[in-house]
Amino acid sequence: MKNGHAGTLCGDLIYVSGGQKFDGHCRNMFSYNPTQDMWKEEPGMIHPRSNHVMVAVSERLYVIGGNTEDPYGFPVSCTSIEIYSPTTRTWSLTQAEFNIREAGAFVLNDNIYIVGGINGQHYFSDLIQRYITSRDSVDLVDKFPTRIYGRACCVLTLPQYIC
Numbered sequence: 534m535k536n537g538h539a540g541t542l543c544g545d546l547i548y549v550s551g552g553q554k555f556d557g558h559c560r561n562m563f564s565y566n567p568t569q570d571m572w573k574e575e576p577g578m579i580h581p582r583s584n585h586v587m588v589a590v591s592e593r594l595y596v597i598g599g600n601t602e603d604p605y606g607f608p609v610s611c612t613s614i615e616i617y618s619p620t621t622r623t624w625s626l627t628q629a630e631f632n633i634r635e636a637g638a639f640v641l642n643d644n645i646y647i648v649g650g651i652n653g654q655h656y657f658s659d660l661i662q663r664y665i666t667s668r669d670s671v672d673l674v675d676k677f678p679t680r681i682y683g684r685a686c687c688v689l690t691l692p693q694y695i696c
Contacts, residue, residue, distance in 0.1 A: 536552060536583070537551070537552050537583030537584045537585075538550060538552030538559075538583065539551060539585050539586055539587035539596065539599075540587065541587045541588050541589050541594065542589060543589035543592065543594055544592065544619065545566065545568065546564040546565060546566055547565040547567065548562065548564050548565075548575070548589075548617075548619075549562070549564075549565070550562045550563075550585070550587050550594075550596055551581065551599065552583050553583040557581065557601075557602075558581035558582055558583050558601045558602065559577075559583070560577035560578045560579070560580065560581045561577055561578075562575040562577055564619070575617070575619075576622055578596060578615055578624060579615050579624050579626060580611050580615065582598075582599035582600060582601060582611040583600065583601075584600050585597060585598045585600075585611065586598060586638035586647065587638075588638050588639070588640050588645050589640070590640055590644075590645065590666050591643060591666070592618075592620065593616050593618050593619075594616065594617040594618075594619070595614060595615070595616055595645055595666070596615040597614050597631050597633070597638065597645065597647065598610075598611060598612075598631050598632070598633040598634050598636060598647070598650070599634050600634045608634065610632050610634065610653050611634075612632045612653075613626055613627075613630060614629055614631055614664065615627075629664065629670055630671075631647065631664065631671055632653035633650040633651065633653075634651050635651050636648060636651075644663050644664065644665050644666060645663065645664040645666065646661060646662070646663050646664075646674065647660075647663070647664065648681065649661075649677070649680070649681035656680070657680035658680060658681070659676050659677045659678075659680045659681065660674075660676055660677075661674040661675045661676070661677070662674060
């Protein structure tokens with residue numbers, strides 16, 4: 534049994550990555566085809582991790598943050614941002630890094646927003662940060678009045694009608 538994995542929808546498939554089992558952190562990636570009710574093992578991530586986020590932008594999957602453990606069981610940050618292309622079934626790394634785990638994430642206008650979480654100093658974060666996919670850069674969007682923690686986050690866009 535795994536915990537700390539991440540999941541997202543890309544195209545018609547649901548993807549699930551990483552997580553932690555009793556014997557350590559995982560690099561695994563699986564896709565699920567709901568039409569065929571079938572799971573498929575995808576190539577594993579570059580780095581094992583859990584407590585990360587994964588989102589889809591322009592038919593590519595972005596895996597951000599998370600952690601592994603040191604020999605004493607303390608969390609060690611995974612700062613790399615990995616990109617998976619379902620078309621070519623290959624992984625790559627970005628130049629930008631992100632030191633966060635157990636955060637919320639959503640996509641808006643091809644940018645990835647990371648909300649709260651636990652930062653590299655092991656404190657709850659009060660930040661809303663953005664990974665700009667077109668520039669491979671991270672910037673600060675805003676601060677909450679309090680620190681927040683948790684992995685539930687979404688964005689809802691509604692159509693605008695002109696009368």
